[in-house]
Amino acid sequence: MSRLYESMFRSVLYPAYESGLMRRGTLRYLREYEDNQWLSADEILAMQWRKLEALLDYCWEHVPYYRGRWRELGIERGDIRCMEDYASLPVLGKDEIRAHADDFLPRRPAQAILFKATSGSTGEPLRVGFTRESYERRIAVMYRGYGWSGGHHGRRTLYLWGQPAGGMGWKERMYQAAFQRRTLNAFTMTTERMPEYADAFDRFQPRVVVSYVAPIVRMARWLLDQGRVPHRPEVILSAAEALHEGERAVVEQAFGCPVQNTYGCREFMLIAAECPHRGGLHVNADHLVVELAGGNGGAADLVVTDLHNYGMPLLRYANGDMARPGGGSCACGRGLPKIASVEGRKLDVLQSADGRQVFGEHIVYAFLGTSGVDQWQVVQDAPDAWDVYLVPGSGFGQESIDRIASALRPACGEGTALRFHVREAIALTPAGKRRPTINNIAAGGTG
Numbered sequence: 001m002s003r004l005y006e007s008m009f010r011s012v013l014y015p016a017y018e019s020g021l022m023r024r025g026t027l028r029y030l031r032e033y034e035d036n037q038w039l040s041a042d043e044i045l046a047m048q049w050r051k052l053e054a055l056l057d058y059c060w061e062h063v064p065y066y067r068g069r070w071r072e073l074g075i076e077r078g079d080i081r082c083m084e085d086y087a088s089l090p091v092l093g094k095d096e097i098r099a100h101a102d103d104f105l106p107r108r109p110a111q112a113i114l115f116k117a118t119s120g121s122t123g124e125p126l127r128v129g130f131t132r133e134s135y136e137r138r139i140a141v142m143y144r145g146y147g148w149s150g151g152h153h154g155r156r157t158l159y160l161w162g163q164p165a166g167g168m169g170w171k172e173r174m175y176q177a178a179f180q181r182r183t184l185n186a187f188t189m190t191t192e193r194m195p196e197y198a199d200a201f202d203r204f205q206p207r208v209v210v211s212y213v214a215p216i217v218r219m220a221r222w223l224l225d226q227g228r229v230p231h232r233p234e235v236i237l238s239a240a241e242a243l244h245e246g247e248r249a250v251v252e253q254a255f256g257c258p259v260q261n262t263y264g265c266r267e268f269m270l271i272a273a274e275c276p277h278r279g280g281l282h283v284n285a286d287h288l289v290v291e292l293a294g295g296n297g298g299a300a301d302l303v304v305t306d307l308h309n310y311g312m313p314l315l316r317y318a319n320g321d322m323a324r325p326g327g328g329s330c331a332c333g334r335g336l337p338k339i340a341s342v343e344g345r346k347l348d349v350l351q352s353a354d355g356r357q358v359f360g361e362h363i364v365y366a367f368l369g370t371s372g373v374d375q376w377q378v379v380q381d382a383p384d385a386w387d388v389y390l391v392p393g394s395g396f397g398q399e400s401i402d403r404i405a406s407a408l409r410p411a412c413g414e415g416t417a418l419r420f421h422v423r424e425a426i427a428l429t430p431a432g433k434r435r436p437t438i439n440n441i442a443a444g445g446t447g
């Protein structure tokens, strides 16, 4: 593309695109959501129910999967009268959607349906449909949530984020130039290349940083090790998974600014975000239904419904992440409910050589209080062996490995080989999430 065109694009074409396509929808929705957040908790629940009723009605009328499934379950139209009724409907998993993909699409959609693929742990992507309206609303909800911590749209923002192989297309590059955004690829960041990343960070001088948790923690540890003081942004927004308090402290120390956690997934974009009062993440309950299923007060499966996606309605979709309930009302005055914390990826169940199922929590327990290890992951590719990947921290040594081996032994039994591998980093999923346990031999991973 010629330089002239680039500059014209930046000054004329893209802003026109944004004010034409984006502003009309996104900015109107943003105003709507900005107003919603100050309603009382009860008013928000009432609004959520009205939106859900409309969506359920639409599913009865137009979406073959639900009509068929509900008839099988003996549910008649009008039977779902309140949120408790809704919560008794079956949870939807990726396998079910894959098996009946076309039946989730409305027979005569009112709007065009766009598609995107989500990653699966089994490597088999899931195609989810959505309408332009639902996409614009998702962007609006994201702007609102980032804005709570000062990450307003249009501020000079650096993304430490995953990029698909082949990099960005020209539209994306132009968009970034026009809107003062820059992306550093989190997936190609290594310790060797860290000075390059830190230099790019300092050169760009972002006011806002948006990053997956793991790479920003890694960069922060490196900066502290080097004694290097980076450019100081106003806020760092961590995304996609759990942010442990120890990690928050490390990043805040390294960059000298607050770190605010947000949580989302590819299927729905932003689901919840911290406001400056913290004490949990506000859920976008005026846009989604977010349920915590099972768990008995502890970490539970996240079950999500997008109230505005009429392109491929997913009712009670389990996205494979877990969260803890709680939080109560917030001093900021927003009526949006809270979840206490996001626990991240649901853990895969592993197997021992003697045929027992070993729950992921059991493995997590074995690593508790282990010093000298920054990150870990246990992967099963064969029935009689576990591969344990470790990222060494300060004080790491053979002793750390011995301690972990003896802590894991009761879980895996005598017959299971434990193979230790020391790595510089643990690979993230394409959506930027960490997976502590991975079982590659069991059917139906958790995605």
Ligand SMILES: [Zn+2]
Pocket: 275, 276, 277, 278, 282, 330, 331, 332, 333, 334
């Ligand atoms: Zn708040």
